[in-house]
Structures are given as C-alpha cells and as structure tokens.
Amino acid sequence: MLHPLSRGLKGLAVMLFVVAGVAPAFAQDSAAVPEVVEKVPAAIKEAGKLRIAMPDQGKPFAYKVGNELKGMDVDLANALAATMGLEAEVTLIPFASALTGLQANKFDISFGEFYITAERMKTADFITSWQTYATFLVNKDKGFMPATVSDVCGKSVAVMTGSVDQVALEKAKNDCADGTRIKVEAFPNSSSAVLALVSGRVDAVRADIGVASDMMRATPGLVNTGKLGGGFCAIAVARNENSTQMLDASKAALDHLIKSGEYRRILEKNETAYGAIEEAAIYAEGSNPPVYKEE
Structure with a gap:
C-alpha cells in the first residue's frame, strides 16, 4: 500500500473497524504531519495501518450506536493514526485482553485509560493521553453513599475485569477494621457492572468518573459518591523492535493534536475535557511509574 503522503493526500484517514456487526465508519478529515x-x-509505515486495540469500556470511551463505533478513544485513535499518515485499524476487545494482545503482536497500541503501574510496565510501554479519577456509583434510593474504600466493607462492589479499580479493591478487600470484607465482583465491561447494580446483585460499582457520569445520565436514580485515587492515564504501546520509534511517533502525534486544538475539540465533543492534559509523557521500560493519589 502506498504511503498517504506519496499520493499527495491531505490526510483523509479511513478507520477500519474489525468488530463483528460494526460497519466501517469514516472519520473526520485530518492531515498527516510530515x-x-x-x-x-x-x-508500520510500509503496512500503511496502525493496529489499535479498543477496550470495550462503554461511554464516553468506546461504544456502538447502531453500526457505528463512537467515543473519545475512537476519535483520538482516528486522529492519532491520521496525523501519522496511517489508516486506523480498530478492534473492539475486552479490557482484560488489551495488554496480552500487545504481547502477542496483535496490535501496535491499545487505548484503555491505563493507569501506569510497575506491574503493567513489565510487559508494555505507555504514553500519557488523559487524566481522571474513580468514584462509586450507587442507587440513590438505597441510602448507601460510600465516600472511601472503607465505606464498602461488608458490601459487594462491581468492577471491570483487569481495571485498576479491580486491583485496588482486591488489595483492600481483607483490610476492613470491622472484620468484614469487600466482595469484589468482576465484569467484562462497565455496562455489565452497572446492570448488576440496577438489578440489585451488587451494592455499588467502582468506575472511572467519565463512565459513572454517562451511566447516571442514562439511568435515572444512579448517583456517584466519593473521589478515589486519580492521576494520569495512558495509551499502551507494544514492547518490541518498534517500541522506541512508536513511542516517539505517538508523543509527537498527541502533542500536535494538543497544540492544534483538535485534542480539546475531541474531548469537548465527548464531554471529557475535564481530563485534558497539556503534553504527552513517555513511560518506557526502566522508567519510574507516576505516583497516584492515595484514596
């Protein structure tokens, strides 16, 4: 496949959705930046495409409307690939499969709002793309309003499998001062976790504030309580012979999108501008992970 620049294109990048039942969706015009x-x-340049894992997190990150895949991560993936002069080949996958997919060389990068931890850095490199915090989502009518992790002792809490929320609660579940424990229930995506809450199977959901906010808009009676942790989150990059260049290219692309204003336009469109960053940062093998706020 000829490189887009060699054909003199002004940067129309096609996003190919490798998702069962999802038709190809064409993204905004976006110019390749030399x-x-x-x-x-x-x-990757020779292949002409960027293989992107897209964890199925739901709104506001990645979700389907009819046959079209939408969300902040989808829009950023499209813009990132276009800026590199590549087609974006996006595969919707469970969150827990993202890093293993990178290891297996199925993808070049993965979205997913990853918190950068020492454990994750054993298998992948990262570049910051956003910032956020977690919260509890509960049924307002139940009168249960947890603000801290200790408040969910003796309760059942739903999380997304493989998420930092699951890690945090698994670590704390046996530390309850009253002798009880937190029952952690893992689900493949946020929508399934919220369904468990609405149906009364769990007492709360711990999730990103963006996910919680959208679920509250979609489901009357749900409210969020507490502000848990928080800090930079990132795109994961496959650790292989292309890692160093891919990290540099990703940072250059993100920084260009930030400076051009396209990054903020994407966030505002998806109501996630509260998590905007001013510059992307690389965390490669040997780097110290960022320090996240204590809960």
Whole structure:
C-alpha cells in the first residue's frame, strides 16, 4: 500500500473497524504531519495501518450506536493514526485482553485509560493521553453513599475485569477494621457492572468518573459518591523492535493534536475535557511509574 503522503493526500484517514456487526465508519478529515510521519517505524509505515486495540469500556470511551463505533478513544485513535499518515485499524476487545494482545503482536497500541503501574510496565510501554479519577456509583434510593474504600466493607462492589479499580479493591478487600470484607465482583465491561447494580446483585460499582457520569445520565436514580485515587492515564504501546520509534511517533502525534486544538475539540465533543492534559509523557521500560493519589 502506498504511503498517504506519496499520493499527495491531505490526510483523509479511513478507520477500519474489525468488530463483528460494526460497519466501517469514516472519520473526520485530518492531515498527516510530515514531522510526525518521519518518526513512524518503517514496518508500520510500509503496512500503511496502525493496529489499535479498543477496550470495550462503554461511554464516553468506546461504544456502538447502531453500526457505528463512537467515543473519545475512537476519535483520538482516528486522529492519532491520521496525523501519522496511517489508516486506523480498530478492534473492539475486552479490557482484560488489551495488554496480552500487545504481547502477542496483535496490535501496535491499545487505548484503555491505563493507569501506569510497575506491574503493567513489565510487559508494555505507555504514553500519557488523559487524566481522571474513580468514584462509586450507587442507587440513590438505597441510602448507601460510600465516600472511601472503607465505606464498602461488608458490601459487594462491581468492577471491570483487569481495571485498576479491580486491583485496588482486591488489595483492600481483607483490610476492613470491622472484620468484614469487600466482595469484589468482576465484569467484562462497565455496562455489565452497572446492570448488576440496577438489578440489585451488587451494592455499588467502582468506575472511572467519565463512565459513572454517562451511566447516571442514562439511568435515572444512579448517583456517584466519593473521589478515589486519580492521576494520569495512558495509551499502551507494544514492547518490541518498534517500541522506541512508536513511542516517539505517538508523543509527537498527541502533542500536535494538543497544540492544534483538535485534542480539546475531541474531548469537548465527548464531554471529557475535564481530563485534558497539556503534553504527552513517555513511560518506557526502566522508567519510574507516576505516583497516584492515595484514596
């Protein structure tokens, strides 16, 4: 496949959705940036496409409307690939499969709002793209309003499998001062976790504030309580012979989108501008992970 710049295109990048039942959706026009394109690894440039894992997190990150995949991560994925002069080949997957997919060389990068931890850095590299915090989502009518992790002792809490929310609660579940424990229930995506809450199977959901906010808009009677942890989250990059160049290219692309205003337009469109960052930062093998706020 010829490189887009060699054909003189002004940067119409096609997003190919490798998702059962999802028709290809065409993204906004976005120009390839020569100084970004030159940083793209030769093998990926020759292939002409960026293989992107898209965890099925639901709104506001990645969700389907009819046959179209939408959300902040979808829009950023499209813009990132276009800026590199590549087609974005996006595969919707369970969150827990994202990093293993990178390890298996199925993808070049993965979205997913990853908190950068020492454990995750054993298998992948990261570049910051947003910032956020977690909260509890509960049924207002139940009168249960947890503000801290200790408040859910003796309760059942739903989380998304493989998320930092699951890690945090698994770590704390046996530390209850009253002798009880937190029952952690893991689900493949946020929608399933919220369904468990609405149906009364769990007492609360711990999730990203963006997910919680959208679920509250969609489901009357749900409210969020507490502000848990928080800090930078990131796109994961496959650790292989292309890692160094891919990290440099991703940072250059993100920084360009930030400076051009396209990054903020994408966030505002998806009501996630509260998590905007001013510059992307690389966390490669050997880096110290960021320090996140204590809960």
